[in-house]
Amino acid sequence: MEQKNGAVVRRSAFNYRYDTDTELRLLNELWPLVNLRKNLFLPTKKVTGYHLSSKGKTVRSYDDPRTPAQRIKDTGIMLEPQGQHIKDLYASLDLAGLTNRINEIQQRLIRLAAAKTYSQSPHAA
Structure with a gap:
């Protein structure tokens, strides 16, 4: 589970170091959007078991x-109010708009990280 969450974090916020208030604010805006998209719109497969193939190799079934x-x-x-909340949330979200907003925040984070990286490089002078 932690590995998968780490992959989501790195895929969403990349491998840059964020250490300013602006970056923190953008990250705090990014995570709820990423979680909504991941939990409501991105299906995953789960391993249900293993079996042997005809050649004797272990194969996963999903x-x-x-x-x-x-x-x-x-x-x-889930209780009925929770289920209704999920239905209402799903109906109110626009996947394209959500993805566009995530992309906008990611581009701003990249620009901020690139500016710091460039300003600290020896060629910045």
Whole structure:
């Protein structure tokens, strides 16, 4: 789980060092948007078991792709108000607009990191 979350963080915010208030504000704006997209719109497959192929190699079997929100809903443990909140949230979101906003924030973070990197390089003089 931690490895997968680390991959999401690096894919969303890259490998730059962020240490200014502006960058912190942008990161704090970015994470909720990334989490909404990941949990409501990006399906994943989960390993359901292993079996041997005809050649004796161990092969994984997967379930059908579902989003994390669908997986929680399918367990039946959510209360009705929580389920309704998820439905309302899903209906109110625009995936294209959400993705565009994430991309805008990422581009601003890249520009800020590139400016710092360039200003600290020996060729900046």
